[in-house]
Structure formats: C-alpha cells, structure tokens
Amino acid sequence: MSEPVRQGGANPTIMQSGLILAAVAAICTTLVALTFNMTRDRIAANEQAFLEQSLARVLSGISFNNDLSASALVVRVPHGLPGKENAIIYRVLNDSAPVAALFVVTATDGFTGPIKLLIGIDYDGAVTGVRALEHKETPGIGALIDENRSDWIYQFAGTSLNAPERSAWAIRRDGGEIDQLTGASVTSRAIVNAVNQTLLYFEANRDEIFTARADSGNTDE
Numbered sequence: 001m002s003e004p005v006r007q008g009g010a011n012p013t014i015m016q017s018g019l020i021l022a023a024v025a026a027i028c029t030t031l032v033a034l035t036f037n038m039t040r041d042r043i044a045a046n047e048q049a050f051l052e053q054s055l056a057r058v059l060s061g062i063s064f065n066n067d068l069s070a071s072a073l074v075v076r077v078p079h080g081l082p083g084k085e086n087a088i089i090y091r092v093l094n095d096s097a098p099v100a101a102l103f104v105v106t107a108t109d110g111f112t113g114p115i116k117l118l119i120g121i122d123y124d125g126a127v128t129g130v131r132a133l134e135h136k137e138t139p140g141i142g143a144l145i146d147e148n149r150s151d152w153i154y155q156f157a158g159t160s161l162n163a164p165e166r167s168a169w170a171i172r173r174d175g176g177e178i179d180q181l182t183g184a185s186v187t188s189r190a191i192v193n194a195v196n197q198t199l200l201y202f203e204a205n206r207d208e209i210f211t212a213r214a215d216s217g218n219t220d221e
C-alpha cells in the first residue's frame, strides 16, 4: 500500500535529514575551531623558530655572542622601513659592541603580493645577506627569489649605499647595476627597492637602533 500523501506541512523525512545535516555541520565547525586553536600556538612557535634559525645565516659569518631573540626591537608603523606593518630589528653584538642589525621588513609591491624579507646589515652599512621569508610569487618566475630555487638573492651580500653607487641602485632593466630575475622584473624591483630603503633607514638611525631598549617600540622615541 502506498503512503498517504501529506499536504500542507514539511515532509518528516526531509526535516530529519535537515536536522542531521545541521548537526553534522555544527560538529564539523566545532572540530575545525578546536583544531585551529590547538595548532595556532604551535604554528606561531614554529614560525618563530624558523625565523631565529634564519637570522645567523644572513650574517655571512660575522662573530657575535648575544641572544638575538632577546635583542629584538619592534618598530611600529609609521616607520621609514619597507612595509605597512610593524618591522622587527634584531641587534647583533659581540662582547656588547654592535656589529650588525637584522631587519624583518615587507616589500609591499611584489608581483603577487607582499614579500617578507630578512635583511642583514653590518655596522659599517654593508649588506651581509638577504633572504625571502614569505611570499606568493609565481613558481618558476618570481619565486626564484628563494635561496633554494636560485642564487639570485645572494647578489645583495656586500652591497651598500655606495656599492653600487646610489644612482645605480636599480635593476639593469631600469638602468641600474643589479641583475634582475629573467621575466620577473616586478619581483626583482620590489626587493631591490626594499633593500635600498632599509640601507637608508640604517644609515639615518644606526645609533638609535643600538641604544633603544628592546621593548621600547620605536627607534625615534
């Protein structure tokens, strides 16, 4: 015998299915939220550990004996460094004497978005090394800024505001002396400009950088 056709009310089977779906969705949402909360701290700790491992590697072998993490200076926006967010400066000391500074800054004008950079500069104003920490540049094109994909980023070590001279601080395509990545002028230009801007900031603020208290926030306070 066929079931009588119900009129003017929701089919109980459809209502049941709806309730089950809603319950499953609620359980899934709760599980995702719980997992996110549990992993967030671990992700932040891993990112910090990765950054700290990277720090010494851009120093080109300069001797130092201070705790780099404890030397961190957060430079709040607005600042003269590349990027629209707070920058971090790690002060590098050897027997309390300043020997270098490490900058975590952001080039805002990458091809596919911001490029987070680690830039080391020695006390005399020469770049000790540059590394791309985070970016979304195109694989095989702009992503060749990664040291494990090409040597391009190594060319900055040894540069300073006078080498190449200031008018030549640009990629070759723009009349400068710095090699661009083939087919990735936008990415290359963004990094060249960010390194140059960081060098200018270091030149203008060197004394304040090394005398500011680790928790004081701004080098110009």
Ligand SMILES: Cc1cc2nc3c(=O)[nH]c(=O)nc-3n(C[C@H](O)[C@H](O)[C@H](O)COP(=O)(O)O)c2cc1C
Pocket: 111, 112, 137, 138, 141, 142, 143, 173, 183, 184, 185, 186, 187, 188
């Ligand atoms: C799919 C695609 C992805 C690209 N990715 C990048 C990139 O990551 N970085 C970059 O500088 N240019 C990238 N380009 C190339 C730029 O559009 C531009 O042509 C290049 O930066 C060269 O600029 P120029 O002609 O001023 O030298 C990409 C182009 C295409 C079609």
